[in-house]
Amino acid sequence: MIDGFENLNLVELWDTSLQWCKGVLFQADTLYQGVIIAISFALGLTFYRLIRKSVQSTIEKSDLPSRAKRIANNIKKLLFPLVTLLVIFFITTIAGSEQIGVNVALINGIMKVILAWIVIRIIVQFIDNSAVRNVFAIAIWTLAALSIFGMLESASITLDAIGFTIGEFRLSALAVIKSIFYLFILLYFATFVSSFAERRVLKASGLTRSSQVLIAKVIRVTLIVIALLIGITSSGIDLSLFAVFGGAIGLGIGFGLQKGISNLFSGILLLLDRSIKPGDVLELENGTFGWVNNMAARYTEIVTRDNKSFLIPNEELITQRVVNWSHGNSLIRLEVSFGVHYDSNPHEVKELAEKAAANAHDRICKTPMPVCHLIEFGDSSLNFKLRFWIKDAEKGVTNMRGAVMLALWDVFKENGIAIPYPHREVFIHGEKA
Numbered sequence: 001m002i003d004g005f006e007n008l009n010l011v012e013l014w015d016t017s018l019q020w021c022k023g024v025l026f027q028a029d030t031l032y033q034g035v036i037i038a039i040s041f042a043l044g045l046t047f048y049r050l051i052r053k054s055v056q057s058t059i060e061k062s063d064l065p066s067r068a069k070r071i072a073n074n075i076k077k078l079l080f081p082l083v084t085l086l087v088i089f090f091i092t093t094i095a096g097s098e099q100i101g102v103n104v105a106l107i108n109g110i111m112k113v114i115l116a117w118i119v120i121r122i123i124v125q126f127i128d129n130s131a132v133r134n135v136f137a138i139a140i141w142t143l144a145a146l147s148i149f150g151m152l153e154s155a156s157i158t159l160d161a162i163g164f165t166i167g168e169f170r171l172s173a174l175a176v177i178k179s180i181f182y183l184f185i186l187l188y189f190a191t192f193v194s195s196f197a198e199r200r201v202l203k204a205s206g207l208t209r210s211s212q213v214l215i216a217k218v219i220r221v222t223l224i225v226i227a228l229l230i231g232i233t234s235s236g237i238d239l240s241l242f243a244v245f246g247g248a249i250g251l252g253i254g255f256g257l258q259k260g261i262s263n264l265f266s267g268i269l270l271l272l273d274r275s276i277k278p279g280d281v282l283e284l285e286n287g288t289f290g291w292v293n294n295m296a297a298r299y300t301e302i303v304t305r306d307n308k309s310f311l312i313p314n315e316e317l318i319t320q321r322v323v324n325w326s327h328g329n330s331l332i333r334l335e336v337s338f339g340v341h342y343d344s345n346p347h348e349v350k351e352l353a354e355k356a357a358a359n360a361h362d363r364i365c366k367t368p369m370p371v372c373h374l375i376e377f378g379d380s381s382l383n384f385k386l387r388f389w390i391k392d393a394e395k396g397v398t399n400m401r402g403a404v405m406l407a408l409w410d411v412f413k414e415n416g417i418a419i420p421y422p423h424r425e426v427f428i429h430g431e432k433a
Helices: 010-025 028-061 066-076 079-095 105-126 130-148 152-161 173-202 209-234 239-243 246-256 258-273 314-319 346-358 398-414
Strands: 163-166 169-172 281-283 289-295 299-304 309-313 332-340 371-377 382-390
Touching (some): 028 066, 028 079, 028 105, 105 130, 173 209, 209 258, 309 314, 332 398, 346 398, 382 398
Antiparallel strands (some): 289 299, 332 382
C-alpha cells in the first residue's frame, strides 16, 4: 500500500512556497546577490575561455605520464568554477562591506557549494572510469549542497515519507536511494579490491598459472557477493522481503542466466582440472588455432597468429573436442612430405633431409633429432616423410614447415637431386589416307 502521499496537502504546500518566495526571493538583497552571481559566472566563463587553449597546450607539451596528463586535463575543467569563485569572493567582499551593506548570506552558500564541487572533483580523480567518477562526484556534491543550505534533514524526511508497505515491512524512497548509493560504492570498492588482489596473485611465483587465475576468480566473485549483501542490508531493507518473490525471480534468473552460469562454472572446472590454462596452444574443431591469452568468467580468449582474438565460451571448451598442443609436454612434432626422382639415392636423400631440417631454424629441437622415412614408391617419385620437433608452437608451426621445405630445396639443388612433377605426353595420329 502506497502511503507517502496520504498527508500531502497541495494547497498548504503552495501557500508555504509562495510565502517563502515573498520572504526570500522577492527582496532587494536577494536580487542584488542574484546579479552578483550572474556577473561572476559571466566573468569566470570569459576568463576561462581566454586561458583554456594555453593551458591545454602547456599540458600537451609537458613530459608528464599519460595518467598525469589525463588528471591535469580533468582538473583544467575546474578552472571555470575556480575563477568564478574568486570573482564572487572579490565582489562579495566589496558588496558586504559596511559602506554598501548588502546581505550576502545566499552568496556565501553559493561559494561553499562551488568550493565543495572543486574539492570533490579533485578528490575523485583517482577513479579511472569517467562514468563512475562523475556519479561519485555528483552524489557526494548533492549531499554537500543540501547540508550547506540546511535542507538535508528536510529532504531525508520527505523521501522517507514516500513509500509503500508490504506486510509488516515498509519500503521508502529514502531506503531505495540509500541502497543504490551503497551498492554502487560497495560494488566499485569490491571491483577495485579484486583487481588489486588479482594483480598480486598473478605475480605470485609459487603458484601455477591456472591456480593464479582460479584464485583471482574466486576472490572477485566472493567480494561482489559480499558487497551486494552488505549494500542491501545496510540500507535497512530486510532480505526476507524478497522471499515473497523468490520462486518467480529465481526461475526467471535461472532461465535468463543459464548460459552465463554454465560458462562461469565451466571456466572454474577448466582451471581445476588444469586441462586448459593461459599460455596453452589450442586447436578447435572449426580450425581455430592460437594460444590462450586470458580466461575470463564467461569466455576464454584465444589469440591467433594473425592477432585475431576469438572469445570462446567456456562451455564449448568443455563439450567440444579441443586439441591442446602444449598439454603435459610442450614438445610438438611436425611433418613435411616430399618426393624425389627415381634416379636419386634414397639413402643420401634421407641423410640430407635430416641434416637440412636440423639446421633449418634454431627453434627446431636437436633432441630428438629430425627423422626422415621412405614411405612409398610413387607413380613418378620416391615419397618421403620428414618429421621434426619444436617446443614453442605459440610462435607458429606453418613458418617452421616453410623453413624446412626451403632448406630441403636448397640442399637438393646443391646435390643435384631432382624433385619430379607430373607430366603428360600427347600423341596425335594422323588420319589414314
